Amino acid sequence: MFNKIEHLGIAVSDMQKSIREFELLLGKKCYKTESVLSEGVKTAFIQVGESKIELLEATDPTSPIAKFLDRKGQGIHHIAFDVNDIESEITRLIENGFELIHKSAKPGADNKLIAFLHPKSTSGVLIEMCQEKSS
Numbered sequence: 001m002f003n004k005i006e007h008l009g010i011a012v013s014d015m016q017k018s019i020r021e022f023e024l025l026l027g028k029k030c031y032k033t034e035s036v037l038s039e040g041v042k043t044a045f046i047q048v049g050e051s052k053i054e055l056l057e058a059t060d061p062t063s064p065i066a067k068f069l070d071r072k073g074q075g076i077h078h079i080a081f082d083v084n085d086i087e088s089e090i091t092r093l094i095e096n097g098f099e100l101i102h103k104s105a106k107p108g109a110d111n112k113l114i115a116f117l118h119p120k121s122t123s124g125v126l127i128e129m130c131q132e133k134s135s
């Protein structure tokens, strides 16, 4: 089951500047920064009510975020939905003809298991599913 928008991912070119901007905008402090080496990305999270803003900065020039920034510049990169059972959602979506970038869940930032759908299946929007790791 899809529950809520867990976070919005925003690609940024200067993480420290963007953290300051969003902290000031939202009146809240960034509670975590974390690098995901496998994705070549550094993340920063700010909680807003039930959802979060995830800032994404490339740490590797060949990473997906670096390519996104080259192509489109800074801006909204993906919408992430909280799901109860990511593996069963992956199976359900494949059965329904969606194209998945990850056909099984993998570790993401912020203690999550994640999988991305290809934007050509979802009206041009990159969609992430994430499930809180139980441990």
Ligand code: ZN
Binding pocket: 007, 008, 009, 054, 078, 080, 128
């Ligand atoms: Zn995300």
